[in-house]
Amino acid sequence: MTKQNFAIIGLGRFGGSICETLASAGAEVLVIDKDEARINDYKNIATQAVIADAQDENTLKELGIRNFDHVVIAIGEDIQASILVTLMVKELGVKYVTAKAQNEYHARVLTKLGVDKVIHPERDMGIRIGRNLISKNMLDYLDLSSDIKVAEIRITSRNFVDKSLESLNFRNKYSLNVIAIRREKKVEIAPQAAMALKLGDSLLVVGRKKDVENFDKLMEQ
Amino acid sequence: MTKQNFAIIGLGRFGGSICETLASAGAEVLVIDKDEARINDYKNIATQAVIADAQDENTLKELGIRNFDHVVIAIGEDIQASILVTLMVKELGVKYVTAKAQNEYHARVLTKLGVDKVIHPERDMGIRIGRNLISKNMLDYLDLSSDIKVAEIRITSRNFVDKSLESLNFRNKYSLNVIAIRREKKVEIAPQAAMALKLGDSLLVVGRKKDVENFDKLMEQ
Numbered sequence: 001m002t003k004q005n006f007a008i009i010g011l012g013r014f015g016g017s018i019c020e021t022l023a024s025a026g027a028e029v030l031v032i033d034k035d036e037a038r039i040n041d042y043k044n045i046a047t048q049a050v051i052a053d054a055q056d057e058n059t060l061k062e063l064g065i066r067n068f069d070h071v072v073i074a075i076g077e078d079i080q081a082s083i084l085v086t087l088m089v090k091e092l093g094v095k096y097v098t099a100k101a102q103n104e105y106h107a108r109v110l111t112k113l114g115v116d117k118v119i120h121p122e123r124d125m126g127i128r129i130g131r132n133l134i135s136k137n138m139l140d141y142l143d144l145s146s147d148i149k150v151a152e153i154r155i156t157s158r159n160f161v162d163k164s165l166e167s168l169n170f171r172n173k174y175s176l177n178v179i180a181i182r183r184e185k186k187v188e189i190a191p192q193a194a195m196a197l198k199l200g201d202s203l204l205v206v207g208r209k210k211d212v213e214n215f216d217k218l219m220e221q
Numbered sequence: 222m223t224k225q226n227f228a229i230i231g232l233g234r235f236g237g238s239i240c241e242t243l244a245s246a247g248a249e250v251l252v253i254d255k256d257e258a259r260i261n262d263y264k265n266i267a268t269q270a271v272i273a274d275a276q277d278e279n280t281l282k283e284l285g286i287r288n289f290d291h292v293v294i295a296i297g298e299d300i301q302a303s304i305l306v307t308l309m310v311k312e313l314g315v316k317y318v319t320a321k322a323q324n325e326y327h328a329r330v331l332t333k334l335g336v337d338k339v340i341h342p343e344r345d346m347g348i349r350i351g352r353n354l355i356s357k358n359m360l361d362y363l364d365l366s367s368d369i370k371v372a373e374i375r376i377t378s379r380n381f382v383d384k385s386l387e388s389l390n391f392r393n394k395y396s397l398n399v400i401a402i403r404r405e406k407k408v409e410i411a412p413q414a415a416m417a418l419k420l421g422d423s424l425l426v427v428g429r430k431k432d433v434e435n436f437d438k439l440m441e442q
């Protein structure tokens with residue numbers, strides 16, 4: 001397999017972090033930003049770093065943007081630039097394009113232009129943090145569907161301490177599957193049913209939203 | 222249990238999304254922004270919406286900020302304002318403070334000032350998107366520890382089609398636990414060992430990073 005190659009346009013916090021993640025996984029990364037200071041920050045991390053306004057179609061052509069497997073458009077505040085660059089990148093024939101959206105209208109335009117994945121970094125992180133604030137014992141990890149989720153719930157109720165999943169008849173009683181138990185720094189995957197729970201252990205569970213929330217509420221008792 | 226109450230200072234995308242999440246969960250939410258347009262956007266969502274510069278200590282006192290369970294400081298570009306407001310909020314005695322950081326230095330100052338949870342929304346979402354771009358069959362969900370992760374891997378290799386987890390001797394052969402199987406819109410939690418896999422099914426697995434990555438690589442064959 002040849003190395004995957006990526007182009008990232010816009011090195012704000014979001015684009016910059018994508019650049020670091022891809023480069024540290026060994027991918028080829030071209031970065032483009034019109035701000036020289038940003039390019040200087042990433043020139044030793046990326047494979048190639050170019051100071052340019054990505055709205056200039058000749059620049060995109062000269063850089064051979066059409067030959068990249070994926071292009072990420074991480075321009076933020078300048079929505080007009082984001083849209084124009086997206087249009088050109090798609091017209092030049094790039095297969096897979098990911099773009100950051102500032103709001104719902106921006107997202108709709110990007111989708112119409114053929115963007116494969118539209119991302120709302122701040123909004124999605126806000127949802128996540130909001131959910132974690134609502135329930136401090138619950139780390140709300142992911143919605144597998146509109147009805148099923150994975151979450152991590154800290155055992156803060158003495159009603160569960162020194163009991164095992166088996167003695168609690170856990171799966172039947174709470175309708176949840178325990179995927180892992182975190183105790184201090186250690187994570188036990190596929191934990192023994194006979195293992196006694198301690199205060200402060202966290203259970204990583206999968207189940208229906210309602211069941212996850214009901215179990216979390218028991219921690220307040 | 223009385224309703225939890227939250228104050229959010231700064232209604233950018235991140236702060237605004239936290240406001241919506243908390244309000245839709247039924248929490249009491251006070252929002253403060255110096256920009257009238259932002260306050261207008263959220264005045265029907267939040268319990269109370271105030272146009273003010275949060276750097277004004279009298280405003281914070283008059284709003285009774287010390288009586289809030291949690292305060293979220295979601296000021297972005299104006300790092301100086303973020304730091305000053307954090308200082309005042311902590312000095313007024315708020316127990317639990319979450320704050321957005323723009324960079325590593327900002328984060329260190331916030332931590333020294335006593336912020337309980339420092340968030341880097343764009344950076345963290347960039348890491349996540351970067352990982353997903355590296356492996357398009359793998360949705361990289363969460364690191365349970367430095368060594369163990371949960372990920373969703375799409376079955377794209379014909380070597381797995383029409384085989385069951387049982388016939389594949391899945392757990393022993395790949396050292397992974399299957400938490401759920403996604404087939405089209407349906408998610409099967411605690412799937413039957415005899416269920417035959419189809420092309421395009423996704424397996425939600427938990428295991429050591431190396432084992433998750435090795436299994437993901439098999440999808441390229």
Ligand SMILES: Nc1ncnc2c1ncn2[C@@H]1O[C@H](COP(=O)(O)OP(=O)(O)OP(=O)(O)O)[C@@H](O)[C@H]1O
Nearest residue numbers: 010011012013014033034035053054076077081343
């Ligand atoms: N036309 C353009 N050509 C090249 N780079 C651009 C262009 N327009 C904006 N950029 C760059 O994109 C980067 C991100 O833009 P901006 O700072 O507006 O986004 P942001 O949403 O605030 O970013 P973040 O929230 O991820 O930090 C900046 O470094 C900016 O210089």
Ligand SMILES: Nc1ncnc2c1ncn2[C@@H]1O[C@H](COP(=O)(O)OP(=O)(O)OP(=O)(O)O)[C@@H](O)[C@H]1O
Nearest residue numbers: 122231232233234235254255256274275297298302
């Ligand atoms: N001193 C202040 N008092 C009240 N509100 C403030 C203050 N400083 C900034 N804000 C508000 O905070 C909000 C977020 O700030 P800003 O837009 O700089 O952050 P951002 O990081 O770009 O946000 P995001 O990336 O989440 O959209 C803005 O609505 C701004 O009006």
Ligand SMILES: [Ca+2]
Nearest residue numbers: 012076077298
């Ligand atoms: Ca910016």
Ligand SMILES: [Ca+2]
Nearest residue numbers: 076077297298
């Ligand atoms: Ca910004």
Ligand SMILES: [Ca+2]
Nearest residue numbers: 077233297298
């Ligand atoms: Ca902004």
Ligand SMILES: [Ca+2]
Nearest residue numbers: 076122297343
């Ligand atoms: Ca931002």
